[in-house]
Amino acid sequence: MKSTICKVFILSLVFYLAGCYEKQRIWVLEGPESPPKILSHDLSLEIDPTNHTLKATDQFQTQGSKGGQFFFFLNKNLSIESLALEGTGVIFETADTFNVRDYEKVVDEGVIEAYGRARLITFPLPQSGDSSFSVTVAYRGIIYDTLGVARFSRGEVADQTTGLIGDEGVYLSPDGFWYPKVPESFSTFKVTSLTPVDFETVTQGKRILHQLQGDKLRTVWEAVHPSDGLYFIAGRYEVTREDHNGVMVYAFFFPEERELVPQYIGAVKRYLDMYSRMLGPYPYAKFAVVENFFPTGYGMPSYTLLGRAVIRLPFIVYTSLGHEVLHNWWGNSVFVNYATGNWCEGLTTYLADYYYKEQQSPEAAEGYRKGLLKDYYSYVNPDNDFPLIQFRERTTPATRAVGYGKAAMVFHMMRKMIGDQNFFLALKNIVREKSWQKASWADFQRVFEEQAGEDFSWFFRQWVTEGGAPTLVLKKVDYVQLGGVNQFNIHLTQEGKFYRLLVPIRLTTESGSVDTAVWHDGGVKVITLETKGKPISLEIDPDFDIFRRLDRGEIAPTLSLVLGDKNQLIILPTGTTEEKKQAYAGIAGRLGRTGEAVVVPDTGVTEDQLRGNSFLLLGGPGENRVVDALGPPSYDFALTVKGYSLVGREYKDGDFSVMVARYNPWNPDKGVVIYAGLSPAGISAAGGKLIHYGKYSYLAFDGGKNVAKGIWRVTESPLVYRFKPGSEN
Numbered sequence: 164m165k166s167t168i169c170k171v172f173i174l175s176l177v178f179y180l181a182g183c184y185e186k187q188r189i190w191v192l193e194g195p196e197s198p199p200k201i202l203s204h205d206l207s208l209e210i211d212p213t214n215h216t217l218k219a220t221d222q223f224q225t226q227g228s229k230g231g232q233f234f235f236f237l238n239k240n241l242s243i244e245s246l247a248l249e250g251t252g253v254i255f256e257t258a259d260t261f262n263v264r265d266y267e268k269v270v271d272e273g274v275i276e277a278y279g280r281a282r283l284i285t286f287p288l289p290q291s292g293d294s295s296f297s298v299t300v301a302y303r304g305i306i307y308d309t310l311g312v313a314r315f316s317r318g319e320v321a322d323q324t325t326g327l328i329g330d331e332g333v334y335l336s337p338d339g340f341w342y343p344k345v346p347e348s349f350s351t352f353k354v355t356s357l358t359p360v361d362f363e364t365v366t367q368g369k370r371i372l373h374q375l376q377g378d379k380l381r382t383v384w385e386a387v388h389p390s391d392g393l394y395f396i397a398g399r400y401e402v403t404r405e406d407h408n409g410v411m412v413y414a415f416f417f418p419e420e421r422e423l424v425p426q427y428i429g430a431v432k433r434y435l436d437m438y439s440r441m442l443g444p445y446p447y448a449k450f451a452v453v454e455n456f457f458p459t460g461y462g463m464p465s466y467t468l469l470g471r472a473v474i475r476l477p478f479i480v481y482t483s484l485g486h487e488v489l490h491n492w493w494g495n496s497v498f499v500n501y502a503t504g505n506w507c508e509g510l511t512t513y514l515a516d517y518y519y520k521e522q523q524s525p526e527a528a529e530g531y532r533k534g535l536l537k538d539y540y541s542y543v544n545p546d547n548d549f550p551l552i553q554f555r556e557r558t559t560p561a562t563r564a565v566g567y568g569k570a571a572m573v574f575h576m577m578r579k580m581i582g583d584q585n586f587f588l589a590l591k592n593i594v595r596e597k598s599w600q601k602a603s604w605a606d607f608q609r610v611f612e613e614q615a616g617e618d619f620s621w622f623f624r625q626w627v628t629e630g631g632a633p634t635l636v637l638k639k640v641d642y643v644q645l646g647g648v649n650q651f652n653i654h655l656t657q658e659g660k661f662y663r664l665l666v667p668i669r670l671t672t673e674s675g676s677v678d679t680a681v682w683h684d685g686g687v688k689v690i691t692l693e694t695k696g697k698p699i700s701l702e703i704d705p706d707f708d709i710f711r712r713l714d715r716g717e718i719a720p721t722l723s724l725v726l727g728d729k730n731q732l733i734i735l736p737t738g739t740t741e742e743k744k745q746a747y748a749g750i751a752g753r754l755g756r757t758g759e760a761v762v763v764p765d766t767g768v769t770e771d772q773l774r775g776n777s778f779l780l781l782g783g784p785g786e787n788r789v790v791d792a793l794g795p796p797s798y799d800f801a802l803t804v805k806g807y808s809l810v811g812r813e814y815k816d817g818d819f820s821v822m823v824a825r826y827n828p829w830n831p832d833k834g835v836v837i838y839a840g841l842s843p844a845g846i847s848a849a850g851g852k853l854i855h856y857g858k859y860s861y862l863a864f865d866g867g868k869n870v871a872k873g874i875w876r877v878t879e880s881p882l883v884y885r886f887k888p889g890s891e892n
Contacts, residue, residue, distance in 0.1 A: 197227040197294070199234060201348040208356045210397065215307040215328045217241070217335075221343055222299045223350070233288050233298070234266075235343040236281040238326070241304035246286065249297055255286040266346050269501060269555070280308075280325060281340040300343055308339060310457050324457070332399075332456035333362070337392030349389035349498075349599075356382050356397070363400040365415050366393060367464040369448035386464070388446065388496065388599055394463050396453055407432045413451035413466070420454060420474060427452045430480045434488040441514070441587060443594050446496040450488060462487035464495040486515035492594055500601040504552035504627065509570020517571055525706075532575065532707040533718075534858055535568035539632060540713045541727035541857070550630040552604065560727055560857075572710035573626045579708055580622075580665060581615040589614040625662055632712045633662040637703050638687065640884045649698055653690040661685025669705045672696025703882040715832060717882065719875035720824040723857035724834035728777035731760040734768050734789050736782025746843040747781040750850035754779065765789050774829045783807070783839030790837055796825055798875050800861060802839060809863055809871060818845030822853060822862040824875075 202224045209218040219241075225233060237243070239259060246255050261283045264270050288296060306326040326339030335341045355372075356364045357379050368386030375381075386393075400415040403424050412431050414424045431452065435445050451466035458470035460483060467487035473479060493514075494507040521528040542560040551573070554566035578586040589610040597606060608623045638654035655666070666683045669676055674696035681690050704711070725731060733751045736744065751762050760779075763772070765788040772778075773789070780790050785804035800823045801808040806815030814821060820840030827833035838853065840846035849864035856862055856872060863871035 198347065199225060199227040199345050201235070201343065201345045201350050202226055202295075203351045203353075204342060204393070205353045206342055206355065208354065208395070210328060210333060210356060210358050210362070212328055212330050212333060212359065212362065212397075215305045216303065217306050217328060217341065218303040219342065220299065220301045222297060223343060225296045225298055227294060231288060232285050233296070234283060234285045235345050236266075236278070236340050237284055237300075237302065237343055238280055238304070238306065238340040239282045240306060241302045241341070243284070244301045244303065245299075246284075246301075247299045248286070248288070250299070253286045255284055258283040258285075268347070271555075277325070277338045277340075280338075281344075284343075298343075306335065306339065306341060333358075333364075333395065333397035334455070334457075335393075335395040337394065341395075342393065344392075347391075349391050351389050352384075352386040352393050354384045354386075354393070354395065356384075356395075358382070358397055361399050362397045363402050363415060364395065364397040365413070365451055365453050365466060366395045367447075367466065369411070388464070390464050390495070391498075394461075394468070396455070396468060398454075398456060400454070403428065405432075407435060410435060410445055410447070411449040413449060413453075415451060415453040416474075417454050417456075417471065420471065423474065426480055427474075427484065430484055431488060434485045437485075438489055438492060438514075441590070442492050443591050445491065446598060447491055450491065452484070462490040462495070465491060482516060482519060485519065486511060489515045496599060497594055497597045498599070498601045500603040501555055503603040503605065504550075505554050505556065505566060506551070506570060506602070506604055506607060508554075508557070508567050509551075510574055512567045513571040513574045517575075529706045532572065535564075535572055536707055536711065536713050537718050537721065537858065538564040538568050538723065538727075539710075540718065541721070541723040543727075544729060546729065548630045551627045560723070569626075569632070569710055575708065576626070576665075576710060577611055577619075577622070581611060581617075585611075585614045621663055626710070631660055632710055633660070633664060634658040634712045634714075635664075635666070635683075635703060635709075635882060636714075637882050637884060640701055642698060642886060647695065649694050649696070651692045651694075651698070651701065653692065653701065653703075654687055655683060655690060655703065656687040657683070657685045664709055664711075667704050667706065667708050668692070669702040670694060671699045671702070673699065698886045700886065701884040702880075705883075714881045715826075717877060717880045719860050719877050720826050720834045721858055721860050721874065722822065722824055722836055722853060722862075724824065725777040725779050725836045726754070726854065726857055728833065730776045732768070732772055732776040732778035733760050733762045734778055734780050734787065735762065735764050736787035737764050737766050738788065739782055739786040740843075742843040743782070743786070743840070743846060746840070746846035746850070749847060750781060750838065750853075751779075753851050754853060770829075773827070775833075776830075777827065777833040778835055780835065780837045781839070783837070786839070787837075790839075793825075793835065793837075794828055796823070798823070798825060798860070802837065806841070807839065807863075809861055810873060812863070812871065814841065814863060816841065818842045818848065818864075818866040820845045820849045820864045822856070822859075824860045 205222040207220045246253055259282055263275055263278045267274055306328045308324045308326050310324050324334060325336045326341050327334050337344065352368065354366055358364055360375065360378055360380050362380065364382045366384045367390065368384045370382065371385050372381065372383035401418055401421055403414040405412050405428055412428050414428055416424055431450055435450065439445050447465040449465050453466055453468045454474050455468045455470045458472055459468050460473055461468040489511050493511045499505050499507045517531050520531040542564045547561045549565060551565065551570055554562065557563040557566055593602060593606060593610045604623060604627045608619055612619050634657060636656050636658055638656055641652040643650050661684060664683045665680050667678065667680045669678050670692055672694055677694060735747055735751060768789060780787050782790065783802045784790050790802065799810045806813060807821045809821050818841065822836060822838045824834060824836045827835050838850060845864065845866055848867035852867060859872045860875040861873055862869060
């Protein structure tokens with residue numbers, strides 16, 4: 164039950180487990196009959212927030228199953244009052260239990276959980292006549308699925324519900340089956356709602372009516388473009404709208420955040436202009452920024468739903484907001500063919516999150532690419548890796564590193580190969596050709612091939628159909644002077660599986676740097692370069708333009724190195740106060756990687772455990788025996804029983820806490836993170852937020868507020884060769 168309504172960005176909630184997909188039959192019928200679908204919905208809603216009730220009528224147009232049965236799913240809490248076919252009442256049957264695999268193509272744990280809320284409704288169709296029918300169903304009931312922590316919520320900062328009608332607000336999700344649903348139906352929607360006068364509503368499409376009706380507010384939204392699901396939102400909003408080149412830009416904000424409205428509306432206008440130039444005209448009549456009464460960061464067709472805490476974050480306007488605007492091209496108008504892999508998140512990440520760094524500076528763009536490779540290094544191993552054709556949605560750091568990070572790098576490598584002009588023209592072509600249709604990786608292969616005039620079957624096979632990542636090794640560099648010309652023979656190889664790679668090389672001499680790129684197909688390849696300048700250094704893939712598995716020497720130790728280790732160990736202190744022990748134990752429970760981490764006291768840890776794992780040390784010197792045994796650090800920090808020193812600043816009293824990462828002295832391929840605080844309150848306030856900061860090497864907090872963060876500098880790399888002065892090799 165996949166939805167092209169994209170729920171994305173740093174606080175995204177995920178309902179299904181990616182990579183667990185299996186092909187199943189969907190309503191397989193004999194003869195001329197075709198799978199049932201709903202082509203259009205005309206919904207009339209009356210909402211009572213105080214009593215949590217929904218009263219609704221849906222007139223929908225069907226297609227398929229001529230002479231057979233028609234079916235749809237509806238929430239079990241909703242009672243059908245009448246059902247009519249072409250205006251005539253029909254007898255229908257209901258079933259609370261059914262085999263989901265008979266109706267859905269992709270079935271995993273999340274899909275089964277969602278269908279557990281639904282009831283199956285079936286009724287007979289006429290034995291003759293047209294295969295298209297008008298069905299009208301009236302129903303009512305209570306929808307109040309209370310909020311809970313999302314299955315994949317970074318730092319437990321996002322909540323989820325499938326449907327909630329209350330005085331605090333209204334949130335109706337297609338996963339709650341609040342309207343008749345048939346799998347694989349791409350439908351248009353018209354929604355007429357009657358709400359209390361102070362409840363403004365928003366959903367996808369264009370608002371065509373907004374008027375008072377006694378003590379109620381009647382609103383009509385019409386979505387003329389098809390989608391496979393409908394969200395409906397209502398709340399006590401102040402509504403601002405402005406016309407921007409024919410697109411209505413809305414802000415549905417609570418009064419407490421009204422001062423943020425001009426900033427958000429101005430940013431939406433800029434993003435609409437930028438992406439219209441890049442990809443073609445914006446596909447919808449409006450874009451709305453909607454504030455939510457619980458933590459979310461969702462992108463639906465023609466609007467985004469951001470929680471109150473999220474909307475106040477200063478960076479959202481410059482990062483995640485543009486990501487959501489862009490999803491109205493990728494995912495919400497060019498749909499995803501999930502059966503062949505979700506390309507949408509990687510492409511949107513590349514053209515939003517990454518693209519903004521590229522506009523900022525070359526250094527920022529390089530840092531973002533390296534960060535994607537670091538995530539893959541930290542979170543992905545042979546046991547949890549998978550090809551992009553199997554990616555559906557992110558559910559773990561590993562699925563994010565592949566489905567978002569690797570996919571973004573795949574588009575980056577294609578762009579480097581064919582050039583900006585061909586790359587962006589190909590993207591415009593796929594928008595023009597596949598709008599309101601499903602697109603697959605094969606469609607992207609086709610448009611890139613057509614634009615560049617080349618065969619890229621090898622590229623998509625090794626990067627999309629197959630899993631894994633290459634490992635580059637610089638074996639040696641031979642350097643000789645021949646008649647005033649310096650000649651370099653670079654011995655470069657790949658370890659493990661061989662890939663066809665366009666490898667960037669940078670040669671720096673006293674007169675400047677020269678960049679080139681060579682093809683490498685695996686094995687030991689000797690690459691010959693010549694220059695007249697005296698050489699200083701030679702770098703392989705210096706700007707991290709290739710998706711590859713990094714060498715440990717290329718990256719600084721970070722929190723993610725420990726959190727991503729499948730053999731993670733958490734070591735509790737025994738040499739501190741009972742209050743601090745309890746605070747540290749609470750952090751251990753929250754940071755344990757999906758319940759897989761082994762938690763032991765410092766008095767019970769073994770030498771084999773220290774050698775075989777990355778580990779998280781809770782407590783400082785004098786509190787945790789393992790901290791005392793680590794030896795001096797090679798980075799700019801010092802932890803003592805009297806306080807902490809971190810990159811030139813001391814923390815000696817109050818509610819300060821610090822996190823520092825280093826490599827494991829017993830196993831240099833593993834990481835160590837130390838988290839220590841001066842007070843129980845400080846430990847608890849900051850410890851639960853650590854998961855937000857996986858890319859950092861060090862952090863300092865004052866209570867729950869971050870006051871310092873950074874990444875240790877890497878000074879040497881195994882893919883950098885530095886020439887010795889006065890030496891020929």
